[in-house]
Structure formats: structure tokens, C-alpha cells
Amino acid sequence: MKRKLVLATATAVALVTGGTAVALAAGGTGAAPVQQARAALDRGDERDAEAAREARITAVQAIDAAVKARPGTVVSAELDDDKNDDKDAKDDTDDDGWEVVVLGARGSTTHTVHIDPVSGRVLGTDTDDDSGSDDDSDDVAAVRSAKVSARQAAQTAAAKGIVTSVELTDEDDAPAGSWDVSVLPAGGTHDDDWNVDVKTGALAPDKDDHDDRNGDDD
Numbered sequence: 001m002k003r004k005l006v007l008a009t010a011t012a013v014a015l016v017t018g019g020t021a022v023a024l025a026a027g028g029t030g031a032a033p034v035q036q037a038r039a040a041l042d043r044g045d046e047r048d049a050e051a052a053r054e055a056r057i058t059a060v061q062a063i064d065a066a067v068k069a070r071p072g073t074v075v076s077a078e079l080d081d082d083k084n085d086d087k088d089a090k091d092d093t094d095d096d097g098w099e100v101v102v103l104g105a106r107g108s109t110t111h112t113v114h115i116d117p118v119s120g121r122v123l124g125t126d127t128d129d130d131s132g133s134d135d136d137s138d139d140v141a142a143v144r145s146a147k148v149s150a151r152q153a154a155q156t157a158a159a160k161g162i163v164t165s166v167e168l169t170d171e172d173d174a175p176a177g178s179w180d181v182s183v184l185p186a187g188g189t190h191d192d193d194w195n196v197d198v199k200t201g202a203l204a205p206d207k208d209d210h211d212d213r214n215g216d217d218d
Contacts, residue, residue: 045190051081052162052184055117057098059154059163062120066100066113069122074150075101075110075143076167079117097123107140142168142177146198153179153196156203160194161185169195180206 057065063074077100098115114123146168148156154166162184169180177198182191193206 048081048164048191049184049189051117052079052164055079055097055162057115057117057120058158059098059166060151060158062098062100062115062117063151063154065115065120065122066098066102066111069113070102070104070111070125072102072104072111073143075103075139076165077101077150077154078165078167103140103143107144139168142198146177146179148179148196148198148201150179152201153181153198156196156201157181157183157194159203160192161188164191168198 059077059079062079063077066077067074077098079097080099081096097117100113100115102111102113103109104111109127109129112126112128114125115121116123150166154163157163157166160183163181164184165180165182167180169178178195179198181194181196183194184191193208195204195206196202197204
């Protein structure tokens, strides 16, 4: 959910060049198209929030179902709602609901397990064999060495609301290592980001998310 909002924002809001705002919305320039784009993003936030509240399966339950179907170590879990992104796209059940990425026992195979957000039923599995690639070796090592699992991180962050995604943060953003967990708070229309330390399990607000919401610049 969070990635979709970032991409949508990048393509919808104004591009500021030389002090002049140029709207990227088709069919016009100036303040009106920008306001329309922001309104569209707000509506997208509201639809995502509604989808999260309609889900009966929590992140922890989705992770449990995925590991039961494909034993291994969970790399990430995300509540996906593609049908809200493209109303004209063909409805694909496997693209709606929980997507849980599980690293196989050998460490070279990953399984993306699709879980129905209401029933908890496994809708399908996509398997990727990267046995000949070392591109993800650092990520694999980080997941393997984490003392706090994705499931534990989701369970910890659930105290703040509805968990909509959990994944390891980029090492450049969190050198100490942490799980990045998106949470929809009670009554909220957008996710808040929280960090769960991979060693201690300590929960803290995501600094970058906090700075963005308060308009802080480096």
C-alpha cells in the first residue's frame, strides 16, 4: 500500500522547476489540476483504509497461513489492493489480498503466497528461483540473522492499529537493522510507519515518516 501511494504521488503532484509549478495532470496547468490530483490521492487513501478495515485476516494470520503453505522464513507481507489502482484492469483475484514473501529453506527460492484477506484461504503461489544470482545475498543474510521475525514485528506493531505491511528497512536508512511496519491507526485514512528493531524488538516511530509529516527538510 505504501509503495503505491509513493508512486502515485510522484506522478500526480506538481513538478517545481525554476520556481514555476508545472502540473503533471493531463489536460491543464496551474492550481486546479494539482488540487484535483491531491484529491484523487486522498480518495485512494480512503479506499485503502476501507480495504484494510474490511480485511478479516491480520498480518500475523496471513504470515501463519503462508508459512503453513510454503515453509520457510518470511521476508515481507503486504495487504495489496490492486483493484483500487486501476478500475479498468481485469480483475485478478491473486493480486488482491495479502502477499507474503517466504524464503525457502535453501535460501535460493522465494515464494509469494497470496492470501484471501477475508477467509484466509491460499489463493495461489508464485515461485522464483534465484539460485544463480547473488544480488539478494545481503537481504537473505539480514533475514536469516534477524532475531525478531516478521511475524513478531507485525504482532508488536499491531498495538498501534491495523498492520498493512512489514518488510526489512534498507540498510542505508536503518544501519542498526529494523522491520519497517505500516500501520493504519484507528479512525485514520493513511498509514503510519513504525520501526521494530530486529535484535531487541523495540518499537519506535519511523523518523523519515515523522519528518515528512511535519515538513522537516535536511
